[in-house]
Amino acid sequence: MKVLIGGYTKHDSKGIYELDFSGENETARLDEAKNIIEVSGPTYFRKDGNLIFAINKPNNNEGGISVFKLNNGQYEEVETYLTPGSSPAYVGINRERHLLYTANYHTGIISVFSYDENGKLTLLDTDTHTAKTLGPRPEQVDGAHPHFFDETPAGNLVCCDLGNDTVEFYRLNDENKLEHLATYKNEAGFGDRHIVFSKDGNYFYVAGELSSKINVVKFNENTWEFEDIATYSTIPVDWDKHNGAAAIRISNDGRFIYVSNRGNDSITVFAVNEDHTLKLLQRISVFGEFPRDFNWDDSEKYVVVANQNTNNATLYLRSSEDGMLTPIQHDIEIPEGTCVVFSN
CATH class of the missing domain: 2.130.10.10 (YVTN repeat-like/Quinoprotein amine dehydrogenase)
Structure with a gap:
């Protein structure tokens, strides 16, 4: 399994990068990013x-x-x-x-x-x-x-x-x-x-x-x-700084919703109740700034978020039972990332 990340190319990025995925569970890791496609500004793909x-x-x-x-x-x-x-x-x-x-x-x-x-x-x-x-x-x-x-x-x-x-x-x-x-x-x-x-x-x-x-x-x-x-x-009631909600995803079983916050720099996790109302479960740091996108693998066990302004990504484990995210790798170097795609 691999992870592809693209984004802006205003500074150091050359386009789309590929990161090999190794290990499993708490020992899962993303390896060094390699530029596989040179293209200008692949902010989504x-x-x-x-x-x-x-x-x-x-x-x-x-x-x-x-x-x-x-x-x-x-x-x-x-x-x-x-x-x-x-x-x-x-x-x-x-x-x-x-x-x-x-x-x-x-x-x-x-x-x-x-x-x-x-x-x-x-x-x-x-x-x-x-x-x-x-x-x-x-x-x-x-x-x-x-x-x-x-x-x-x-x-x-x-x-x-x-x-x-x-x-x-x-x-x-x-x-x-x-x-x-x-x-x-x-x-x-x-x-x-x-x-x-x-x-x-x-x-x-x-x-x-x-x-x-x-x-x-x-x-x-x-x-x-x-x-x-x-x-x-999607943000705390006492948050008084700028924030922009960005990516939103729902688990395949329909039980959990996730949204990224650019400013609060977090992922907010909601449980979906039987009547489709939501219950706040978790708000967890992305360990960086400006998380425009995040994504998961086919099993929805691993989640990767790209932090555009701090040139890094973070890897989490996701529980299919309670929906919670657990960070397992910080400071994965990736320039100007805005779009995350898992690839087999």
Whole structure:
């Protein structure tokens, strides 16, 4: 097993790094990071077999997606799709249907691509978010900011818009065109960033970057009815410094939710109650600063968080019984990390 970490390349980073995983349980360790792909600003990326789809920001005028294919132990760039302006902030994937979804925070554009086994990209459709319901915070007043674009449990598409405080739902029709289906509106200033769904597909949990909150919502993916269930803070009640909630993940059994806090520099762990409300279990240090992303292996036993501002990562053991995290390795050197992917 290996861990891949990419991020910004403003200082020392050259792109995407690979760290070998060794040992098990309390003796598990990540070895020294090796640069395997040189690419500018791979702040988010996805892997499908021998293909890696990475955000690329090669210059100040263009940004987009580059595709790298593993050949004879080395990754080679096989495709690049660039557009004027900033690069996307998020990449989603459907490996069975060979589809990619991108959300561009700065341009407001969400896009759907198809790809073949060699990594060739074909743009299927786009939609541009407009300033319909902008929130009051400084990060929102300049326009729409789609920050996430991926699939729902029923196979529709969902986008979180930080600028508009909304969750937008779409379908990709038989002509491979995006059709807007519904909108869920959060409280003003919530700053919708990322979203996860319950195991039964009847609830979603959306992380608000600007509010440092998680909103629990019951919804029906046939009638598009929404019910606001509850909202929870990801930071302590007495925290008075800046914080931005970032990544959110839910365990495969649907029992635990995890969210990273950039500022409080922690991972907050919630238990999911039978009625889908949440119970705070743990708030644990990331042993660094600005944890934009974290991820786990297929068994969800090991968790790695990347700390962007302190150029390090931390490895935890996760209990499947009580959901708690136990740190087992600190100060893993990795430059400017913002995206973590486990690879077999």
